[in-house]
Amino acid sequence: MSGRRAFLASCVLGAVMCVPQAQAAELVVLTNQGATPGVTELGNAFARMSGHKVTVIQEAGKALDARLANGPADVITGNPEQIEALVKKGQVVGGTQTPFALASLGVSVRAGLPKPDIRTVEAYKAALVAARKIGYSRGCSGTHAAEGIAKLGLTEVLKEKTVFTDAGPVVEFLAKGVFDLGIQQTNIMVGAPGTDYVGTPPGFLNDPCPSSAALVRVSKEPEAARAMIKFMISPEAAPLLRKTLVEPAKP
Secondary structure (H helix, E strand, O other): OOHHHHHHHHHHHOOOOOOOHHHOOEEEEEEOHHHHHHHHHHHHHHHHHHOOEEEEEEOOHHHHHHHHHHOOOOEEEEOHHHHHHHHHHOOEOOOOOEEEEEEOEEEEEEOOOOOOOOOOHHHHHHHHHHOOOEEEEOOHHHHHHHHHHHHOOOHHHHHHHEEEEOOOOHHHHHHOOOOOEEEEEHHHHOOOOOEEEEEOOOHHHOOOEEEEEEEEOOOOOHHHHHHHHHHHOOOOHHHHHHHOOOEEOOO
């Protein structure tokens, strides 16, 4: 289907808001590290189909607080708990929270090191114990990695050789040799320079990280922002998300 035909079909289905170019909005989407690749892909597609301009910005800390308080900001993505907290603060419009993606956990090693066997629970457990140092973040992927390690009874065993990353993707620290085995979302790890992707943790240890989108209270383009959120869960969005190695959220 051509871009124009897809656009018209989306208009008919209500997936996007169709507007003349003269009325095009400028949307700012605030995103978290794990969701950035998928949100960027969706933002580009929505811009092509709707005629709106979409800028995706990864913000955190004081910069994020400033955006949420004063703008410009229209849509925000994050884990559901983060979004709910912003609703309670009055910075996000309640009732607009929309789950749109699920990202599985992934395991990588520093480039050049042997790839461990992690196909079974016992093999994964052995790989963690054998690693010189392991690393993960304090975000969703790191929380889920730590919960899996606890279920394996390895929290104390691995405590002294576990490195927590606070700024930047886990793969950046992995590539620098800060640790030899890293755990993060697959969509961030695959193809990262200086690292070799191994695979996903086996079975129950692969607890995916969900992402939701919502309307920012200070948005000056709420109608266009709502249209983008609707597009993010449309049938047209699913292959775009899968292109970035995440799955659409289940209805």
